[in-house]
Amino acid sequence: MKPTPDSHLGGFLRARRAQLRPEQCGLPATDSARRVTGLRREEVAALAAISVDYYTRLEQGRVRASTPVLATLARALHLNEDEERYLYELAGRTDDRPRRRGRQPQHLRPAMRRLLDQLTHTPALVLGRRLDILAWNPTATALYTDFSALAPARRNYVNLLFTDPAVRELHKEWDPDARDAVAALRLEAAADPGDPELARLVGELSVRDADFRTWWAEHRVSSASYGTKHYRHPVVGDLTLDCDTWASPDGSGQRLMVLTAEPGTSSHDGLRILASWTARTPSNEDLNR
Known part of the structure; x- marks a missing residue:
């Protein structure tokens, strides 16, 4: 069966969470009981404030990611600008990708x-x-x-x-x-x-x-x-x-x-x-x- 765009997206999500160490995301350091390399699905879902079931279906290519979900996933998975652009391209939402802009320090008026x-x-x-x-x-x-x-x-x-x-x-x-x-x-x-x-x-x-x-x-x-x-x-x-x-x-x-x-x-x-x-x-x- 020919891979769908959503399945390509799922593959990227799986690969990216496997590359992240828990401590990079404010989670407890890896212990001997951890069975997966990198982050678990439920940890990514929690970081992105979405349900585990929804995130699982994203990885399995059974649902199309909305623009707000892509934004939260990009932040949760610590994507750089190139990786974020790739994420939106895989999801078919290139035009929806937010443009990063510099933020000035907050100075008390x-x-x-x-x-x-x-x-x-x-x-x-x-x-x-x-x-x-x-x-x-x-x-x-x-x-x-x-x-x-x-x-x-x-x-x-x-x-x-x-x-x-x-x-x-x-x-x-x-x-x-x-x-x-x-x-x-x-x-x-x-x-x-x-x-x-x-x-x-x-x-x-x-x-x-x-x-x-x-x-x-x-x-x-x-x-x-x-x-x-x-x-x-x-x-x-x-x-x-x-x-x-x-x-x-x-x-x-x-x-x-x-x-x-x-x-x-x-x-x-x-x-x-x-x-x-x-x-x-x-x-x-x-x-x-």
């Missing part, structure tokens, strides 16, 4: 820094692309964590929700908060589907956390621009805070996230205590990413 410095009694963060945490004020440090002590790659709002036990425990209603964060990240992905850093983040979280993998596959989107969050702080106790996010008008994608409490409430008193502890702490840091 001076106006955002001024706003952050003036918010002395409420937690505030500046979020950039991929919900990266670009800057913070002392009260945000007191509420969440010491962001300056984290490696730059870990300073991401979604990453902390899923991988930092203290941040996870802080959220009394972690499930809805985390799902909203995933939906906001989905919106980011739609705006820049070729972002390699976003692909790395999604791949790592998909492998590490089953909830993230499930919620990412749901394709739910949300701007998450406002809402109420409930925290359980280890020192000041329960906090009910209104969360509001304002986008910068310059198109940079930077957003100011501010958490406030109703005056006269115990939550308001709790924020004042946190602010008093951090009055002499440096305000924020530009990551220059």
Whole structure:
């Protein structure tokens, strides 16, 4: 029987996953129990946030890959530009291949820094692309964590929700908060589907956390621009805070996230205590990413 284009695609996918070492993709290093060379099918599926059954049918040439799936596979399999072009050619979707473009480092806008410095009694963060945490004020440090002590790659709002036990425990209603964060990240992905850093983040979280993998596959989107969050702080106790996010008008994608409490409430008193502890702490840091 003459090979079909889809079977050629399946052969390329099998060959490429056999060439990758698990540790290259943020997976545990190869152990003696591993029966296949390179990545397993289920590992590639998890990295690409698609079902194992769908990926299996792709390798078997029984289904035609959509453009979004090709994009996620290209990132999951760490394809270079030539390999990515070949992938799209095999799938018959050459015209759909996204063109890679350079991405400038994220620099904190001076106006955002001024706003952050003036918010002395409420937690505030500046979020950039991929919900990266670009800057913070002392009260945000007191509420969440010491962001300056984290490696730059870990300073991401979604990453902390899923991988930092203290941040996870802080959220009394972690499930809805985390799902909203995933939906906001989905919106980011739609705006820049070729972002390699976003692909790395999604791949790592998909492998590490089953909830993230499930919620990412749901394709739910949300701007998450406002809402109420409930925290359980280890020192000041329960906090009910209104969360509001304002986008910068310059198109940079930077957003100011501010958490406030109703005056006269115990939550308001709790924020004042946190602010008093951090009055002499440096305000924020530009990551220059």
